[in-house]
Amino acid sequence: MLLREFDYALPAELIARYPADRRDASRLMVLHRDTGRIEHRRFYDIVSYLRAGDCLVLNDSKVLPARLFGLRERPGAGGAGVRVECLLVRCLRDDIWEIMARPGKRLRRGDPIRFTENGDFAAEISERLADGLFVASFRYTGDFMERLSAVGGMPLPPYIGRESDETDKTRYQTVYARAWGSVAAPTAGLHFTEELLRAAEEAGVRTARLTLHVGPGTFRSVKTERIEDHVMHPEAYGIDALCAARINETIAERGRVVCVGTTSARCLESAAFPCPAAGAYRVAAGDGSTNIFIYPGYAFKCTDALLTNFHLPRSTLLMLVSAFCGRETVLRAYGEAVKAGYRFFSYGDAMLIV
Numbered sequence: 001m002l003l004r005e006f007d008y009a010l011p012a013e014l015i016a017r018y019p020a021d022r023r024d025a026s027r028l029m030v031l032h033r034d035t036g037r038i039e040h041r042r043f044y045d046i047v048s049y050l051r052a053g054d055c056l057v058l059n060d061s062k063v064l065p066a067r068l069f070g071l072r073e074r075p076g077a078g079g080a081g082v083r084v085e086c087l088l089v090r091c092l093r094d095d096i097w098e099i100m101a102r103p104g105k106r107l108r109r110g111d112p113i114r115f116t117e118n119g120d121f122a123a124e125i126s127e128r129l130a131d132g133l134f135v136a137s138f139r140y141t142g143d144f145m146e147r148l149s150a151v152g153g154m155p156l157p158p159y160i161g162r163e164s165d166e167t168d169k170t171r172y173q174t175v176y177a178r179a180w181g182s183v184a185a186p187t188a189g190l191h192f193t194e195e196l197l198r199a200a201e202e203a204g205v206r207t208a209r210l211t212l213h214v215g216p217g218t219f220r221s222v223k224t225e226r227i228e229d230h231v232m233h234p235e236a237y238g239i240d241a242l243c244a245a246r247i248n249e250t251i252a253e254r255g256r257v258v259c260v261g262t263t264s265a266r267c268l269e270s271a272a273f274p275c276p277a278a279g280a281y282r283v284a285a286g287d288g289s290t291n292i293f294i295y296p297g298y299a300f301k302c303t304d305a306l307l308t309n310f311h312l313p314r315s316t317l318l319m320l321v322s323a324f325c326g327r328e329t330v331l332r333a334y335g336e337a338v339k340a341g342y343r344f345f346s347y348g349d350a351m352l353i354v
Contacts, residue, residue, distance in 0.1 A: 271284050
C-alpha cells in the first residue's frame with residue numbers, strides 16, 4: 001500500500017494543545033465495525049458500551065520527564081558552553097542511558113553536559129550511535145527519578161506546539177500509570193478516571209494491566225513510499241501472569257478483549273500464540289521486545305474492540321486503526337470528526353471501535 005492512501009486534511013485549529021478540563025469530558029466517537037455506523041457521545045458514556053465479561057486492557061507505562069536542557073562544557077575550551085536539548089530514550093543499565101540530543105553533530109565522546117547550575121545532575125557522552133542517538137552516563141545526588149522529576153520536563157509531541165508545564169506532569173499521565181519508561185503517553189488511557197474504572201468493574205468488566213514502554217519511534221514519520229518497507233523501532237513490554245490469565249479467561253468465556261490504545265493492541269498481538277485445542281489464540285506472559293508493524297491486511301488475533309485517539313495523517317498508528325476496521329471506514333469517520341470539530345492527537349478526543 002502507498003503512504004498517500006493514509007492522508008487526510010486536518011485544520012490546524014483542531015489539534016488539541018491542552019487537555020480537556022476533565023479527563024472524562026472529552027468527546028467520544030463510537031464506530032461500529034459491522035455497519036460503519038457512527039455515534040457521538042462523551043467519554044463518561046463509555047461504560048454503557050462495555051459488557052459484563054469484557055476485559056479492558058490497560059498500558060500502565062509511565063511517561064518519564066525525559067526532556068532535559070543543559071550546557072555542554074568542554075574542559076579548557078572556554079566560553080559559556082553550548083545549550084543542548086536531550087531526550088532520554090531508554091535505560092541500558094544502572095545510570096547508563098540511550099539519549100537523543102540536539103544539536104548533536106558536534107557532540108563527542110567524553111563531552112560533559114550539565115543540567116543544573118551546580119552540576120549535581122549531569123551526564124557524559126560515552127558513545128555515538130546511529131540515527132542521532134548517543135549513550136550517556138549520568139551522575140547525580142540522591143534518587144535518580146526524584147532528581148529527574150525535578151529537573152526534567154514532559155516530552156510533549158512537537159505538534160502540540162508549546163513548552164510543557166507543571167500541569168502536564170499530571171495530565172500527560174494516565175491515572176493508572178506505575179512503571180516509568182515511556183517517552184510518550186499511551187494517550188487513549190488519558191481519558192479514564194478512577195471513578196470510570198470502578199464503574200466498569202462494578203458492571204462486571206475485568207481489567208488487565210500490561211506494560212509497553214513507548215519509544216521515540218512513535219514520533220518518527222513514515223518515509224517510505226510503500227508502507228510495507230517501513231521498519232518500526234523496538235519497544236520493551238511486559239505481561240505478568242495475572243494480566244495474561246485475565247485476558248485468556250476472557251477469550252475462553254467469549255468476552256471481548258477491549259484494548260485501550262494502540263500500544264496495548266501491539267503488545268497483545270505480539271504476545272499472542274495459537275492454541276489449537278481451544279480453536280483460538282491465547283496470550284503468553286513474560287517480558288519481551290516488539291517492533292510489530294500492523295497495517296491493513298493484518299489479521300488481529302486477540303483484539304476485539306479498540307479505544308484510541310485520533311491520529312496523525314500518514315502515521316503508523318492510523319495504519320493500525322485502518323487494519324482494525326478498514327481504511328475507507330476510518331478515513332470516512334475521520335472526515336466526520338473534522339466536520340464535527342473533534343479535537344485531534346494526544347490531548348484530543350477519543351474513538352471507540354466496536
